[in-house]
Amino acid sequence: MFLLGFLDDLLLGASLTVYGVLFLPVAALTALWVRGGDLLTAPVVVPIAFAAGLLTVADGGGGFLGGLMGLVTGLSTQAGWLYGGTLVAGAIVLVRRARIIRRRRRV
Numbered sequence: 001m002f003l004l005g006f007l008d009d010l011l012l013g014a015s016l017t018v019y020g021v022l023f024l025p026v027a028a029l030t031a032l033w034v035r036g037g038d039l040l041t042a043p044v045v046v047p048i049a050f051a052a053g054l055l056t057v058a059d060g061g062g063g064f065l066g067g068l069m070g071l072v073t074g075l076s077t078q079a080g081w082l083y084g085g086t087l088v089a090g091a092i093v094l095v096r097r098a099r100i101i102r103r104r105r106r107v
Contacts, residue, residue: 001026001053014057016074020081023050027085031092039097043090050082051075 004022012018026049031042051071060070075082 001049002056003053005053005056009056014059016057016078019053019057020078020084023053023081023085024088027089028092031089031096034093036096036100039093039100042093043086046086046089047082050085054078 001023004026005019008015008019008022027046030046030049034042054071054074055067058067058070058074060066060068060073
């Protein structure tokens with residue numbers, strides 16, 4: 001997400017909507033690629049990745065406090081994308097976990 005945020009800033013002028021749209025497939029791929037033993041961590045890691053990438057896109061002016069204010073503002077205004085991506089990751093993880101449990105019970 002940090003790399004996608006940087007590319008969004010470089011190519012599209014830090015569009016928060018584009019960043020949010022790019023976050024959804026990243027959240028889904030994260031939930032699909034995580035190891036079976038770490039399935040429950042995917043819905044936790046996804047919002048952290050969103051915030052890390054948002055640092056490159058959020059417009060907060062200059063300095064540390066300006067960057068922090070831009071991050072907080074970006075998190076509040078883009079909460080829908082954040083919740084949507086976390087929900088996608090959580091749903092995929094639940095389905096994968098249910099399939100693993102079902103396979104274990106058959107054996």
